[in-house]
Amino acid sequence: MAMISSITTLRPSIPLILITSFLLLSSPLLVTSEDPYVFVDWVVTYSQISPYGVQKQVIMINDQFPGPLLNTTTNDNVFVNVHNQLSEPFLLTWNGVQMRKNSWNDGVEGTNCPIAPGKNWTYSFQMKDQIGSFFYFPSFGFQKAAGGYGPIRINNREVIPIPFDQPEGDFDVLIGDWYNSDYKELRSSLDDGVKLPSPDGVLINGLPQYKANFTFQPGATYRLRISNVGLKATLNFQIQGHKLLLIETEGSYTIQQYYDTLDIHVGQSYSVLVTADQPEIATYYMVAKSRFSDGDIPVTGIAFVHYSGSNGQPVGSLPQSPCSNDYTYSMKQALSIRRNLTAGAARPNPQGSYHYERINITRTIILKNGAALISNITHYTVNDVSFVYPDTPLKLADYYHIPDVFTLNGIPDIPDGRVPVFGTPVIDALYKDFVQIVFQNNQPIIQTWxxxxxxxxxxxxDGGNWDASKKKGYNMMDAVSRSTIEVYPFSWTAVLVPLDNLGMWNIRSQDEEKRYLGQEVYMRVRGVDTSVLPNPRDENPIPSSIIKCGRAAN
Structure with a gap:
């Protein structure tokens, strides 16, 4: 299990000179005197492990795989100093953390230059108006296939009660498909037009079958923060003989419902409560099994849950997962997840006090994922455009008014059947607009955005093609709010987004193979007049320490 490492939380009594000197060395961050500071120093290195019998180079953070827990609280000011000791550039992104006013620290190629080998850079951001379970991972050069990921917690402030009894313990459970091949080999194969092979297994907290262990005290209740950190496989999660009480997903407290199993799609995070209410001296299976495998042989990760005093093998056979390709079951489960309107999250007022159903939709954008043969290689597209990264991050090009780096509105709001092409499109959007995004999947495999x-x-x-008539069936009362969502084969998923966060933001497939081969786009959320720099109240200024590359290097 991931452990807290190299994290120091400083309360307002810290000497002002120390805060000032640290801020001068890192990005500008607008903070208030009462908000604590979290300083983290992470060293990124290679190591060799062989979870499924084949030695493989993995990315470690502070000699840990998975990496250390980033344990924070709402409003914390976080400084993550990353030292890159790899042989190639490196970037971290913060999956689900909202980076309020601060896309400068988003950690994807469109907003940041990567950290060069032998160099370091400090990410600085504030955990604003957010709670919940998330994770970080490498976003550059297909490095996610080598690890480098770890859990993030954003805890409630002490004045905001959680909507359940305090659990006995809190576990981070990182599950994901695993490939024995080196990430550089996988990357090279994709460049040559060769699809990813079938995964070789599933890891639970970086460990193969039967190696990860969790200990429960009989009668106690535990919180499990489960994230699918893999490359592409949906994983069905369950614990033999135990119910999963869903309480939170990606920052939203949910209506509390019991599930026997949960489908956790790649890039998603869930929190569940599990009570050790089975016979006391026993061991139980924890299972994460791949679903919707698109011709791949299903793979399974298995861990043990030991009740205190028991170190033996579980009794009975492995619990059965739902039918491998039962999309109806999975969609029904997804639609059952609702927002707990009576609970407070980052603020004292209940989550339901934001009445999204009363806001007029100002724009509808339909994003259709697809596949096309371009330059004799299958690439993946959004509205028939396969994204290609230029040599200069889009955020820097936009700030310095560097021309010909990206194309504003380079994809249509509604797919128009154009011939598939390469491009670097950016959706131009206005601050304070309320946008409907429809993810349309006309492919035979599941998609996650x-x-x-x-x-x-x-x-x-729902299944089929979206049209305006589908709005009649929308949940306009207690829809869950999250940052990663699945779209089932030959189906659509609709989301509503209040554009209250200025910056250049990534919209991506969470299937790493599809993202690497073009299935993403960026959205620039701007004020009405782009000739005027944003007010620091609305967007943080450019960090003085920002890494510059490409045409922005000088």
Whole structure:
């Protein structure tokens, strides 16, 4: 299990000279005197492990795989000093953390230059108006296939009660598909047009089958923060003989419902409560099994839950997962997840006090994922455009008014059947607009989408093609708010997004193979007049320490 490492939380009594000197060395961050500071120093290195019998180079953070827990609280000012000791550039992104006013620290190629080998850079951001379970991972050069990921917690402030009894313990459970091949080999194969092979297994907290262990005290209740950190596989999660009480997902407290199993799609995070209410001296299976495998042989990760005093093997056979391709079951489960309107989260007022159903939709954007043969290689597209990164991050190009780096509104709001092409499109959007995004999937495999910098209200999903008549079936009362959502084969999912966060933000497939081969786009959320720099109240100024590369280097 991931452990807290190299984290120091400083309360307002810290000497002002120390705070000032640290801020001079890092990015400008607008903070208030009462908000604590969290300083983290992470060293990124290679190591060799062989979870499924084949030695493989993995990315370690502070000699840990998975990396250390980033344990924070709402409003904390976080400084993560990353030392890159790899042989190639490196970037971290913060999956689900909203980076309020601060896309300068988003950690994806469109906003940041990577950290060069032998160099370091400090990410600085504030955990604003957010609670919940998230994770970080490498966003550059297909490095996610080598690890480098770890858990993030954003805890409630002490004045905001949690909507359940305090659990006995809190576990981070990182699950994900695993490939024995080196990430550089996988990357090279994708460049040559060769699809990813079938995964070789599933890891639970970086460990193969039967190696990860969790200990429960009989009768106690535990919180498990489960994140799918893999490359592409949906994983069905369960614990033999135990119910999963869903309480939170990606920053939203949910209506509390029991599930026997949970489908956790790549890039998603869930919190559940599990009570050790089975016979006392026993061991139970924890299972994460791949679903919707698109021709791949299903793979399974298995860990043990030991009740205190028991170190033996579980009794009975492995619990059965739902039918491998039962999309109906999975969609029904997804639609059952609702927002707890009576609970407070980052603020004292209940989550339901934001009445999204009363806001007029100012724009509808339909994003259709696809696949096309371009330059004799299958690439993946959004509205028939396959994204290509230029040599200069889009955020820097926009700030310095460097021309010909990206194309504003380079994809249509509604797919128009154009011939598939390469491009670097950016959706131009206005601050304070209220946008409907429809993710349309006309492919035979499941898709998962993520929006950096935001949470969105998941108001509807169904089979077939979306049209305006589908709004009649939207959940306009207690739709869950999250940042990563699945779209089932030949189906659509609709979300509503209040554009309250200025910056350049990544919209990406969470399937790393599809993202690497073009299935992403960026959205620039701007004020009305782009000739005027944003007010620091609305967007943080450019960090003085920002790394510059490409055409922005000088």
């Amino acid at each position: 993520h929006l950096d910098g935001y949470s969105f209200f998941v108001v509807g999903m």
